[in-house]
Amino acid sequence: xxxxxCANGAREVASHPWLSADETVVAQDAAAALEAGxxxxxxxxxxxxxxxxxxxxxVERWLGAVRAxxxxxxxxxxxxxxxxxxxxxxxxxxxxxxxxxxxxxxNWHEAGADEVAALLRRRGIGVxxxxxxxAGLEVWRHSPVRGDCVRVLVELPDEAAEVVRAHAEGxxxxxxxxxxxxxxxxxxxxxxxxxxxxxxxxxxxxxxxxLEDVLLLPDGTDAPGNAALVRAARARGAGV
Numbered sequence: 001x002x003x004x005x006c007a008n009g010a011r012e013v014a015s016h017p018w019l020s021a022d023e024t025v026v027a028q029d030a031a032a033a034l035e036a037g038x039x040x041x042x043x044x045x046x047x048x049x050x051x052x053x054x055x056x057x058x059v060e061r062w063l064g065a066v067r068a069x070x071x072x073x074x075x076x077x078x079x080x081x082x083x084x085x086x087x088x089x090x091x092x093x094x095x096x097x098x099x100x101x102x103x104x105x106x107n108w109h110e111a112g113a114d115e116v117a118a119l120l121r122r123r124g125i126g127v128x129x130x131x132x133x134x135a136g137l138e139v140w141r142h143s144p145v146r147g148d149c150v151r152v153l154v155e156l157p158d159e160a161a162e163v164v165r166a167h168a169e170g171x172x173x174x175x176x177x178x179x180x181x182x183x184x185x186x187x188x189x190x191x192x193x194x195x196x197x198x199x200x201x202x203x204x205x206x207x208x209x210x211l212e213d214v215l216l217l218p219d220g221t222d223a224p225g226n227a228a229l230v231r232a233a234r235a236r237g238a239g240v
Contacts, residue, residue: 002206003239005038009212013050021050027069033226087112109136161195
């Protein structure tokens with residue numbers, strides 16, 4: 001069972017002391033999360049202002065920092081449309097990357113998902129298929145690169161913990177029916193984060209935790225950093 005740390009995400013850098021526009025700060029915290037028991041790192045490269053970026057210089061800088069702090073560990077990045085809404089410019093940015101991540105997440109509810117995924121595969125980059133809802137699931141089901149993904153991310157929004165099971169189990173069942181051999185990583189965000197992690201443990205699925213998804217520990221107190229979140233996840237059976 002994989003436990004991935006999602007180190008920063010698209011949050012404002014002012015949201016937490018470890019959410020920084022300085023790649024070395026985030027890389028240091030990611031390294032601490034690995035020491036606490038995470039096995040992979042998912043990171044969002046930032047520009048100088050702290051905004052998510054697909055620019056090759058930013059991607060190279062951030063991947064370099066994380067890999068220096070976390071040697072030998074798979075590192076993935078986002079291709080979220082919020083970083084570059086125009087599909088053609090998003091594709092051009094990815095084509096220009098000189099430092100390549102091990103994998104990149106592609107949200108299948110976003111325009112251009114098939115093209116982004118196909119480009120990533122041509123460049124030798126693994127694809128994590130992000131499935132947030134039924135619409136994204138339907139697009140992914142008909143994707144020509146569906147079976148080429150390294151895993152499927154079943155991603156739950158900020159929703160009450162009480163609805164997590166019904167929401168997640170439906171998406172998981174549909175994904176497993178279409179591609180029974182693809183690993184599934186289940187995670188939530190904010191209110192759904194810990195409930196989704198617990199369900200992933202119960203179902204034997206991969207999962208993730210980190211400041212991208214939640215700023216609070218299971219007891220509702222502020223998490224001092226990614227390492228504390230990973231330790232809490234491990235205590236609940238994740239990654240073991």
